[in-house]
Amino acid sequence: MVSIKDIAKRVGMSPSTISRVVNGKKYVNPEKRELILRLIEETGYVPNKSARDMVLKRTFTVGIVIPDTFNMFQRQLFSIIEHHLESFGYHTLFFFVKFEGASEDDCLQRLKSEKLDGVILLHEIKSPRFYEYLAAVGLPCVIATFAAAEQRIPSIHVNEEQAAYDAVQHLIGLGHRKIDILSGGSFSFGQQRADGYARALHSAGLSRDAGREVFVKSYSAEAGMYGMRELLLRDRDFSAVFAATDELAIGAIRVLEDEGIKVPDQVSIIGFDDIDISSYIVPRLTTIRQPLGDIGERTATLLHKRILGEKPAESDVVLPYELIIRESTARV
Amino acid sequence: MVSIKDIAKRVGMSPSTISRVVNGKKYVNPEKRELILRLIEETGYVPNKSARDMVLKRTFTVGIVIPDTFNMFQRQLFSIIEHHLESFGYHTLFFFVKFEGASEDDCLQRLKSEKLDGVILLHEIKSPRFYEYLAAVGLPCVIATFAAAEQRIPSIHVNEEQAAYDAVQHLIGLGHRKIDILSGGSFSFGQQRADGYARALHSAGLSRDAGREVFVKSYSAEAGMYGMRELLLRDRDFSAVFAATDELAIGAIRVLEDEGIKVPDQVSIIGFDDIDISSYIVPRLTTIRQPLGDIGERTATLLHKRILGEKPAESDVVLPYELIIRESTARV
DNA sequence: CTGAAAGCGCTTACAG
DNA sequence: CTGAAAGCGCTTACAG
Numbered sequence: 001m002v003s004i005k006d007i008a009k010r011v012g013m014s015p016s017t018i019s020r021v022v023n024g025k026k027y028v029n030p031e032k033r034e035l036i037l038r039l040i041e042e043t044g045y046v047p048n049k050s051a052r053d054m055v056l057k058r059t060f061t062v063g064i065v066i067p068d069t070f071n072m073f074q075r076q077l078f079s080i081i082e083h084h085l086e087s088f089g090y091h092t093l094f095f096f097v098k099f100e101g102a103s104e105d106d107c108l109q110r111l112k113s114e115k116l117d118g119v120i121l122l123h124e125i126k127s128p129r130f131y132e133y134l135a136a137v138g139l140p141c142v143i144a145t146f147a148a149a150e151q152r153i154p155s156i157h158v159n160e161e162q163a164a165y166d167a168v169q170h171l172i173g174l175g176h177r178k179i180d181i182l183s184g185g186s187f188s189f190g191q192q193r194a195d196g197y198a199r200a201l202h203s204a205g206l207s208r209d210a211g212r213e214v215f216v217k218s219y220s221a222e223a224g225m226y227g228m229r230e231l232l233l234r235d236r237d238f239s240a241v242f243a244a245t246d247e248l249a250i251g252a253i254r255v256l257e258d259e260g261i262k263v264p265d266q267v268s269i270i271g272f273d274d275i276d277i278s279s280y281i282v283p284r285l286t287t288i289r290q291p292l293g294d295i296g297e298r299t300a301t302l303l304h305k306r307i308l309g310e311k312p313a314e315s316d317v318v319l320p321y322e323l324i325i326r327e328s329t330a331r332v
Numbered sequence: 333m334v335s336i337k338d339i340a341k342r343v344g345m346s347p348s349t350i351s352r353v354v355n356g357k358k359y360v361n362p363e364k365r366e367l368i369l370r371l372i373e374e375t376g377y378v379p380n381k382s383a384r385d386m387v388l389k390r391t392f393t394v395g396i397v398i399p400d401t402f403n404m405f406q407r408q409l410f411s412i413i414e415h416h417l418e419s420f421g422y423h424t425l426f427f428f429v430k431f432e433g434a435s436e437d438d439c440l441q442r443l444k445s446e447k448l449d450g451v452i453l454l455h456e457i458k459s460p461r462f463y464e465y466l467a468a469v470g471l472p473c474v475i476a477t478f479a480a481a482e483q484r485i486p487s488i489h490v491n492e493e494q495a496a497y498d499a500v501q502h503l504i505g506l507g508h509r510k511i512d513i514l515s516g517g518s519f520s521f522g523q524q525r526a527d528g529y530a531r532a533l534h535s536a537g538l539s540r541d542a543g544r545e546v547f548v549k550s551y552s553a554e555a556g557m558y559g560m561r562e563l564l565l566r567d568r569d570f571s572a573v574f575a576a577t578d579e580l581a582i583g584a585i586r587v588l589e590d591e592g593i594k595v596p597d598q599v600s601i602i603g604f605d606d607i608d609i610s611s612y613i614v615p616r617l618t619t620i621r622q623p624l625g626d627i628g629e630r631t632a633t634l635l636h637k638r639i640l641g642e643k644p645a646e647s648d649v650v651l652p653y654e655l656i657i658r659e660s661t662a663r664v
Numbered sequence: 665c666t667g668a669a670a671g672c673g674c675t676t677a678c679a680g
Numbered sequence: 681c682t683g684a685a686a687g688c689g690c691t692t693a694c695a696g
Contacts, residue, residue, distance in 0.1 A: 003689055014667045019691060027665050046445045050391065051689035054382040055672050075407055082426065091425055094414065113378045221612040254612045280553040280586045282614050335673055346683045351675060359681050383673035387688050 002045045010043075011035055022047055053115070061091035062303060063111060063119040068096045068103070071219050071247055073273040073290070074122055077144065080296030081120060088304045090117065097123050108133060118307045120144060120299055121153075124187050140306035144299040145290075146188060147316065154306070154315040156298050160189045163288045163321045164196025165203075167270050168242050170286070170323055172204045175332040176240040176268060180212040182227040182252055183244035184219045193244040193272060211235060219244065224251020232259065239267060239332050246271035246278045246287055253283075253328070264330035274324055283327035291319050334377045342375075343367055354379055385447070393423035394635060395443060395451040400428045400435075403551050403579055405605040405622070406454055409476065412628030413452060420636045422449065429455050440465060450639045452476060452631055453485075456519050472638035476631040477622075478520060479648065486638075486647040488630045492521045495620045495653045496528025497535075499602050500574050502618070502655055504536045507664040508572040508600060512544040514559040514584055515576035516551045525576040525604060543567060551576065556583020564591065571599060571664050578603035578610045578619055585615075585660070596662035606656055615659035623651050 004022070008015045013032065020028050021036045039045075053059045062085055064078055082092045093114065097107045104127040111119065112133065118140040125131075131153070134141050143155035171179050181197045184190045194215075198208055214230045216223040224247060231241065232255070243249035249271035253263050263269050263283055271278065274289035298317060336354070340347045345364065352360050353368045371377075385391045394417055396410055414424045425446065429439045436459040443451065444465065450472040457463075463485070466473050475487035503511050513529045516522045526547075530540055546562045548555040556579060563573065564587070575581035581603035585595050595601055595615055603610060606621035630649060 001689095004691095005689075015690080016667060016692080017665085020666090023691085029665060032665090044444075048386070048447065048689050049445060050382045050386040050447065051672090052691080054380070054386055054674090054689085055691050057672075059382065070411075079402075083428070086428075093423055093425075096415070096418075112376075113381060115380065115382065221609065225612075250609070250612050253614065257614050277553065277582070277609055280557075280582050282585065282589050333673095336675095337673075347674080348676080348683060349681090352682090355675085361681060364681090380673050383688090384675080386673085386690090387675050389688075 001048070002043045003048070004045075007036065007039055007043065007045055011039060057115070058117050059091075059115045060089060060117060061093055061114070062307075063093045063095050063114065063116045064122060065095045065097060065107060065111075065119060065125065066122040068098045069218055069220070070096075070122070071245065071273075072275040072277070073246070073292075074145075076276065076292055077296055078122060080293060081122075081144070081300050084297050084300030085303075088300065090304075097125070104130060118142075118303045120303055121146070140303060142299050142303040142306065144295055152315065154302055154317070156295050156302065156317045156319065158290050158295075158319050158321045160192035161196040161199070164193040164242070164244075164272070165200045166196075166321075166323055167272065167288050168197050168200035169204075170325070171240045171242065171268060171270060171329065172200060172206075174240075174268065174329060177206060177332075178212075178238045178240070179206075180214075180231050180238040180241040181244070182214055182216070182224065182231065182241055182248050184216050184223060184248065186218070190215070190219070190244055193242075197242050212238065216248070219248055221247045221251035221254070224248035225255050226251070228252040228255040240329070241267065241269050243269060243271050246273045246275045246285055249285055249287070249328070250277075250281065253281075264328050268329040268332070270329050279326065286326045286329040287324050289322040289324050291321065294319055333380070334375045335380070336377075339368065339371055339375065339377055343371060389447070390449050391423075391447045392421060392449060393425055393446070394639075395425045395427050395446065395448045396454060397427045397429060397439060397443075397451060397457065398454040400430045401550055401552070402428075402454070403577065403605075404607040404609070405578070405624075406477075408608065408624055409628055410454060412625060413454075413476070413632050416629055416632030417635075420632065422636075429457070436462060450474075450635045452635055453478070472635060474631050474635045474638065476627055484647065486634055486649070488627050488634065488649045488651065490622050490627075490651050490653045492524035493528040493531070496525040496574070496576075496604070497532045498528075498653075498655055499604065499620050500529050500532035501536075502657070503572045503574065503600060503602060503661065504532060504538075506572075506600065506661060509538060509664075510544075510570045510572070511538075512546075512563050512570040512573040513576070514546055514548070514556065514563065514573055514580050516548050516555060516580065518550070522547070522551070522576055525574075529574050544570065548580070551580055553579045553583035553586070556580035557587050558583070560584040560587040572661070573599065573601055575601060575603050578605045578607045578617055581617055581619070581660070582609075582613065585613075596660050600661040600664070602661050611658065618658045618661040619656050621654040621656050623653065626651055 004015045004018045007018045021033050085092050095107050097103045108130050121143045124146050141153050143153050145157055147157055148155040183194045214227045216227040243252055249269050271285045271287040274287045278285040336347045336350045339350045353365050417424050427439050429435045440462050453475045456478050473485050475485055477489055479489055480487040515526045546559045548559040575584055581601050603617045603619040606619045610617040
């Protein structure tokens, strides 16, 4: 591989000068610059990133911490984020974390061995050690899709509770009174969406009933099937269900269909997230749309600013969501 | 950040020795090793990856070249690959490439600036320059999901043509005679799947008809809707369609449903890939399952071996696929 | 505008 | 088993 020294030798100049033109610094004689540029082209010289990172003490890469079992919403989100990050000149490294506690420590360990420029959390890390580390080394961080707990880490998200409230209001507006909920654990949004559900019921004068609530392990279609079977086992006396996630909703519809229960004729289902597939399935899913593109762009931009040392005023960005009414909900 | 020298100073030994214990080399006095290990623990020392990469002249990272518009099958595949790669101790860097020719050059450019240990192609690169570069620098490479063209790059894939043949045979076995095809461009598998379709038709004594074939731009559900509308515009005289991709099939079903045409009662649809969602939608999709897990694992393993310098005998691994009969196909 | 020199944090023969 | 020394490829004051 050709190095900066090789180039220097060939043009009879010092490595310093070559470095200057490679990095587009000024104070270089225009003619020499031309000459050097031509030679770089000819030889196919590319700077050695490791050497550069080493002296600069940064790596131009940001880590994205994401659940091992990421759902489609998170999948779509991370490719948007990675796209923007790339346009800012960053590499991105993925850190998958499982739900077991040990996995968070592993993740932290891996994080330490990289000299990241910044990190984005798409997964809600619990371990305080994690946040202590971030603070200790002053590693810029942005949380996407979750409100930060107490820590002073900026986050980009939607008002989950209010959105869920609106979703359930939509059901109530359609005349539904017997509304079940299918949500999941592990993440705070599962709880917040359940909170919005409860508040909507309350504000409509409906009483909450533990028999109408099931919390499954994850947020997948598989989990949705499991949860709906459980709901069916308990009591068939519901006319609508609020699924905390589109995938949960898809699994729920699957089970209902298998039982010969028609959606939305007999049961209305509303999801949350508006993943790609939701507008193609039969029936098209009524859901809450999170502004994926916006979340992704702002997350990447905010992190970039923090890496550059800017301290943006806004530390908690709450973005608007949207109720998307399609075919899976109907008047009771 | 604490460096190897700091540790050396604190224990009164040389950096060489510290390096040896950090890298688990032998020839170190057991007691000193203990002492050093303890200090590393205490100080939270982590080796500087950039420095290490630089002297070792490798980066322990592999690049994954993937289409910008990757579909769900590719999405699932790359997370499996990344998972295995991580277990081998590699980082992975994504290189998204668009369909425009220029994008391949960009990708090549980026590839050059990284000192990758290896690369995996999930996207069918056309540019010969790309392969020339790989050969020139001796960069290990494995292709997944495509048969390599002439180049001597090992690849892991399924017999696309034969699988498509089987898919269409399934339709024929169900009594269908008027079978349309919905496929896409840009990738060789789109053509190979179409070839299998043609051969199945031929072997059943059915004549091929350009009016029954539509090729759309991509392989998404969106494209599937577009393609099915086109098919409908031409002639409603078909009882089955072979969609080259599950997502294409999902879009096709969507349009049929909107037109009041029942699947599979009036039209049978078969897909290809068996993406996650295919077993949850209504109707469940009949499709060809590609052995995702196996492809991912073998791809990662094969690349790892090549990086280590082993030249495995098998350069073209053809894996078995499986016809998954579900609900979207029925007797005519 | 330009070069000599030092240094980033590690590894690896080489000589004990 | 261990240390001194050189070197990986770059950048950056510093002195012209």
